[in-house]
Every structure is written in C-alpha cells, then in structure tokens.
Amino acid sequence: MIFGLVQILFFQSLGELVSKSVLPTLPGPVIGLILLLGWLVLRKGINSDLAIVADGFSQYLGLLFVPAAVGVVLYLPQLRENALAIICALVGSVILTIGSSAVVVRFLHAKLDRDE
Template sequence: MIGGLAALLLCQLAGELLARALHLPVPGPVLGMGLLLAALLLGGRVPEAVGTAADGLLAHLGLLFIPAGVGVVLHLDLLAAGAWPIGLAILGGTLLALGLTGLVAQRLLGRR
C-alpha cells in the first residue's frame, strides 16, 4: 500500500511541478491525475499496489468532506448574504452541464 500511495503522490507532485513550471491555469493535482491516467493506459492495467491504495482512500472518502463542511458552517453568514447569487449559479451551472452533456451524448450516439 505504501508503494501505491507513493505512486499516487508522485503523480500529484509531477502535476504540481508541471502546473507551476508552465504557469498553467489548471490545478497540479488535476494534471497529476491525467499523468496517472496516461501511465495506466500505457501500462494496460492497474498495478495491485495502486489499486489497494485507491481502495483505501475511497473507503474513507467521506472524511475528506469534513473540512468543506466546517468551512460552510464557519462562513454561514457569508453564504446567507449571497444565497440568491450562489443558488442561481448552482442552478444555472447544473442546467448548463446537463444540457451540454445531453448534446454531446446525442452527437456521439448519432455517429454510430
């Protein structure tokens, strides 16, 4: 499991270094995830150590939401003050994402 965690963290580090070196507007962990995907596709399979580490992280995924929940409770007055714009942004973003996903799915399925 330590080897798998090390591989995941090395991908994150590589992504962070790329993002900072190239001044990209993409977060380093997202680039690291892309690098991990590329490595897994090139390897043709998921190494057992990486799979075990990923399963361990996914088993405790709920714990990662605790800081976000604390932030929401801590800044509840700010969220209440901007409830309408935040609500409209969430609603608009959701509708836009659903619409674009539908259009992309129609185009992809139409090409079959």
C-alpha cells in the same frame, strides 16, 4: 501497496511541477490526476498495488466533508447574501458536468464499438 502510494505521490509531484512551470492557473493535484489517468489509459489497466491504495483512500473519503461543513457554518451569513448566485453557479455546473460526461461516454462507447 508502497508502490501504489509512490505512484500517486509521483503523479501529484509531477502535476505540481507542471503547474508551477507551465500551467500556473491549474492546481497541481488536478494536473497530477489527469496525468495519472493518462498513464492508466496508456497501460490499459490499474495494477493491484494502486487499486489497494485507492480502495484504502476511498474508505475514508467522508472525512473530507468535515472541513467543508465547518466552512459552511463559519460563512453562513455570506452564503445567505449570495444565495442566488451560488445556486445559479451550482445548477449551471451540474448541467455542464452532466453534458460533458454524456459527450465523453458517447465518445468512449463509439470507440469501443469500433474496436470490437
């Protein structure tokens, strides 16, 4: 379990380092997640220590929504003023996410078909 936590912290630190030196426009944790994903793809699997830590984190994922809910209540007047822009941004991002996910799934499905 400690090894899984060390892996997560290592890739987050590596992402912060890349963010500060090479890609300052992207957040370090996002770069770290991309690097971790690339590492797991190269290894073709997840080790048991990392899976245990990930399962433990996912059990408490709901707690991350508490600060967001407080922020919504705190900035409710500004949200009402900009409701149309926010709704357009949300709908547009959902459409782009679904479209890009479909492209990735098609690519991976075609790659799996070629491998078999």
